[in-house]
Amino acid sequence: MAAPETSALPQRVTTPAHRDGNVLRWLTAYTASLVGDSVYFTALGWSAQKGAGPAEVGLVMAAGALPRALLMLGGGVAADRFEPRRVVLGSDALRCLLILGVAAAVALTAPALWILVAVALVFGAVDALFVPAVGALPPRITSPDQLARVTGMRSLSLRLSQIAGPPIGGLAMGLGGVAAAFTTAGLLFALSLPLLLTLRMRSPRMCDEQQSSTASAPGTVRGDLLDGLRYIRRHRLIGPLVAAGAICELGFTGILGVGMVLLNAERGWGPSGYGWIVGSFGAGAAASAALLAVAGWLPRAGLLLAGSLLVGCAGAATIALVPTLWTAAVLAALIGLSAGVFGSLDNALVQTAADPAYLGRVTSVVMLTLVGLAPLSYPLVGAAIGAWGAAPVFVGCGAFAALGAVVILASGSVRRAELPRRPTAT
Structure with missing residues (x-):
């Protein structure tokens, strides 16, 4: 796009x-x-x-x-x-x-x-x-x-x-x-x-010169909500991005929360081991945020989106298979880095492409997956690890999250998506 x-x-x-x-x-x-x-x-x-x-x-x-x-x-x-x-x-x-x-x-x-x-x-x-x-x-x-x-x-x-x-x-x-x-x-x-x-x-027109002419006047709350959901579903770029983000959150949230606690207990690494893993993930995520804040633009955003998600999925699937704490900490940093790049690029592309008249509703759907849907995976992941152990559950969750990359690669609009670049002074 x-x-x-x-x-x-x-x-x-x-x-x-x-x-x-x-x-x-x-x-x-x-x-x-x-x-x-x-x-x-x-x-x-x-x-x-x-x-x-x-x-x-x-x-x-x-x-x-x-x-x-x-x-x-x-x-x-x-x-x-x-x-x-x-x-x-x-x-x-x-x-x-x-x-x-x-x-x-x-x-x-x-x-x-x-x-x-x-x-x-x-x-x-x-x-x-x-x-x-x-x-x-x-x-x-x-x-x-x-x-x-x-x-x-x-x-x-x-x-x-x-x-x-x-x-x-x-x-x-x-x-x-x-x-x-x-x-x-x-x-x-x-x-x-x-x-x-x-x-x-900034006025909505300044925010997006390609503002949609289909945005309707405010009606009922239910009508406006359905209108926003239809907008997301029909948008060639935003629809796949929102779907990929939701799949990623559903796959990662449970293992990064409950899963890491149970993995640490299973391996006997103790509270300090859990601290190292969580701290390494946070450091990786912070590094990705700093990278985007400093660079301001990354090339081939759509393909980089899919690539970073696949790297994070591979790390999530592998972390429960490694035998040592330091290896798990390194993988946690890699997961944090790749998940941070994916989340930042996904958010930036959505905000760039969204019609300002719909941006609040688009944001609410994205955030609903974070605060409403993704936490539902906690009891499922906990029960699955209790039944089968950490390794198969981490592998399965990593494979599920990788479906988000499939959604991205299946969409030509997302594959070709680029971040806007700052105009050069003339």
Whole structure:
């Protein structure tokens, strides 16, 4: 698919993302919000375990996933109807008020278990609005040729939040208890609000000069949702990309989560061994994000997409067969690197090709596979490893994820897909 022409756009829209103040404000706000998420979950779990058993703690921690999954597609409709920045601002403000209210309640009294469950449910529902909208923002704050770089920067931000969030939450609890941790999370959400308010938004027409003339006026929520699903299914590039991403997540998520824990226990590598494997995967994923953030463009994106997925599948199928911890750690780094390249390229190509009128709904479908469908593989992978051992399950999951590469290679539009390049100065 030919990349949208950008030479007619004002020169300011082709500013490299890492030097674009607009992008950096968005990235700072996004990072603050992600760290706030991590601190919130740390505080929620700690607050629950103070007055409940392990099963109840698990209930509290999982409660937010249900409304997030059920309402995610509706959040995509809202982002397309009401403009993504408005939805992000509104949902982030709601999260801020909710968590600061919880902080006040915790400071006054130990909250009952049902209150924590209610907070998790409300937070999950608001997250269903926030996630699709924040995913639809990058094409409205930068030019198409910078989307790959922004995707890499966004992935680095995610890794940073995963590293920084729990220690920040732990430090806050050490200094002022659970109430201080909730307060810290609320203030991080509040920090993102003024940064989001100062963003300069590009008009939908500037985002994509090939904007579809088929986008309909807003109708019912159900009608808009079905319209978005039809758009994804009929799009020659986005349809296969979304399908390949969903297959990849279903194949990888279970073995990277539950599977790695059970593999480590099966081999007797201990907690430190698990740490080495997970850390190596994270390092590989961070390296791939840094590569795309620095390079900003990679050649033959469609073929590289399929190649990186096949490499990751081979690593996933092999990691349960190797006898030593250091070999497993190397393979985990390779899986993280290839999975990171695949995910970043897939996301950048989708955002480049998507009609701005549908971008919120497209993002909501992509994210639904991450937060709604992919986690369903956890109990299946756990039961399968319990019955047959880790090796055949890892091989089977790697083979299943490789079906995503088959989808990519079967589509001529994806095979020929290229990332837009920054126009040279004249």
